[in-house]
Amino acid sequence: MAVSGLSDFKGRWFVVKIGGELASDKPKLAASVGAAVRAFLDAGVRVAVIHGGGPQATELTQKLGLTPKMVGGRRVTDEATLEVMKMTLAGQVSVDVAAAFRIAGVPAVCTTGVSAGLVNARKRPAKVITGAGPDPIDLGLVGDVSEVNTALFEKLSEAGVVPVLGSLSGDAQGNVFNINADTVATRVAAKLKAAKLFLVSNVPGVLANKDDPSTRLPTLTPAEAKEKIASGVIQGGMIPKVEESLAMLEEGIEAIHIVGISPVNALLGEAEKAGSFGTAFLRG
Numbered sequence: 001m002a003v004s005g006l007s008d009f010k011g012r013w014f015v016v017k018i019g020g021e022l023a024s025d026k027p028k029l030a031a032s033v034g035a036a037v038r039a040f041l042d043a044g045v046r047v048a049v050i051h052g053g054g055p056q057a058t059e060l061t062q063k064l065g066l067t068p069k070m071v072g073g074r075r076v077t078d079e080a081t082l083e084v085m086k087m088t089l090a091g092q093v094s095v096d097v098a099a100a101f102r103i104a105g106v107p108a109v110c111t112t113g114v115s116a117g118l119v120n121a122r123k124r125p126a127k128v129i130t131g132a133g134p135d136p137i138d139l140g141l142v143g144d145v146s147e148v149n150t151a152l153f154e155k156l157s158e159a160g161v162v163p164v165l166g167s168l169s170g171d172a173q174g175n176v177f178n179i180n181a182d183t184v185a186t187r188v189a190a191k192l193k194a195a196k197l198f199l200v201s202n203v204p205g206v207l208a209n210k211d212d213p214s215t216r217l218p219t220l221t222p223a224e225a226k227e228k229i230a231s232g233v234i235q236g237g238m239i240p241k242v243e244e245s246l247a248m249l250e251e252g253i254e255a256i257h258i259v260g261i262s263p264v265n266a267l268l269g270e271a272e273k274a275g276s277f278g279t280a281f282l283r284g
């Protein structure tokens with residue numbers, strides 16, 4: 001069923017990022033993100049999906065007797081942690097997202113950015129990280145996106161399938177890197193010149209009080225968002241989400257929305273009307 005308003009985006013890309021936590025409830029993921037992606041496809045919009053798996057990776061790390069370490073919302077990734085990321089992102093979460101999309105009638109081909117160089121990366125140099133003190137931090141086997149194989153995304157879309165990527169990436173030498181899924185999604189959206197990027201999370205949007213879902217901010221300008229990071233209103237995993245969104249607005253992408261899956265029509269509603277169910281980032 002085509003939804004009015006979406007047909008304005010016919011032939012353009014929407015990129016949808018799913019936080020790992022959402023993959024644990026397949027029927028709900030199908031009814032929320034799955035149904036919205038189906039409506040986007042029915043309106044002739046091209047869709048690419050990026051998923052995370054942070055909570056699953058943390059759980060598996062602990063089960064293996066290792067200690068997860070996050071700095072400013074990013075995981076410090078040594079060899080053992082990278083193995084865990086492969087098991088969760090390319091294994092458990094990938095299969096669960098594929099299964100949820102089957103329920104919604106979305107023809108998803110689930111893989112990671114390593115496949116055919118869909119997302120290329122190089123090792124991230126040590127950097128100062130917001131919220132983690134003044135010294136540069138080396139995150140280990142964490143990458144920065146260097147290139148996106150947009151031609152293959154286009155071909156997959158033309159073949160009628162939805163590329164769905166866990167946020168691992170690689171290089172032509174066979175190295176594999178862990179990348180925050182919000183980061184992958186923003187870079188892929190920028191390279192595809194996406195009309196919209198949706199960061200779908202376990203919260204309804206950016207909240208004035210992170211523990212009170214009724215305090216959702218419908219819109220944020222870059223200046224307001226920076227102020228909310230500096231004042232500590234925006235914390236933890238929300239920091240990379242907002243920082244990446246701002247970087248992308250500066251690259252000229254049209255609209256970025258942070259949105260949840262409650263109610264189940266939140267993503268579709270936000271796609272039709274910015275700020276109605278989530279937080280929309282506005283330029284200026």
Ligand SMILES: Nc1ncnc2c1ncn2[C@@H]1O[C@H](COP(=O)(O)OP(=O)(O)O)[C@@H](O)[C@H]1O
Pocket residue numbers: 018019020021052054073182200201202203205206207208209210233234235236237238239
């Ligand atoms: N101001 C805020 N508004 C909303 N969430 C916030 C805020 N500050 C911190 N957070 C935290 O950010 C989390 C979302 O980031 P993250 O867990 O990384 O999500 P995802 O796994 O979807 O990428 C929320 O669960 C919440 O605990």
Ligand SMILES: CC(=O)N[C@@H](CCC(=O)OP(=O)(O)O)C(=O)O
Pocket residue numbers: 018019020021051052053054055057073074075085142167178179180181182237
């Ligand atoms: C470098 C880095 O932090 N990578 C992330 C990748 C997964 C992710 O981003 O998952 P969510 O979207 O569920 O948070 C991580 O290891 O957790």
